[in-house]
Amino acid sequence: MPWWVGAVHFQEVAFVFYNTEGYGYPQNLLPNPMGGPERPNYLALSLQMVRQWISFINFGDPNMHLGVDAETWPAYTLDGDGPQNFVFEQNVTSHPEPDLFRAEGIQYISNLIVARAGRNCSGLVACGESDTD
Secondary structure, eight states: OOGGGOOOTTTTHHHHTTOTTOTTSGGGTOOOTTOSTTHHHHHHHHHHHHHHHHHHHHHSOTTOOSSOOOOOOOOOOSSTTOOEEEEOOSSSOOEEEEOOTTHHHHHHHHHHHHHHTTOSOOSSSOTTOOTTO
16 A cells, blocks of 8 residues: 555454465455565564454453564553554554544543543533533
């Protein structure tokens, strides 16, 4: 995919399931995402993804790498440096980066939680009021 297309849905599936031969792609007129001159890097990236996901499923921690050397995948939290996503990349070391894309939405939801203060209201109407007021 050209860089300007960005990350599109389904591109990660071959990596997540270690589909090294690209089964299912030719039938849908798509190239094998694990092919081409970057294949060794893609295979290494896929192995890292698979093992970190398996580690998370089995241990609740993606950082028990099961034989893969990788940077620490931080817990997603609003504390400290704020929320971070873990970015898997084949050309550089996969790494965490600040989740600034959703900062406004996360702050909005956080404000709703604080405003509710344990009361049963959706945040769509003021707590304690009905939507017919």
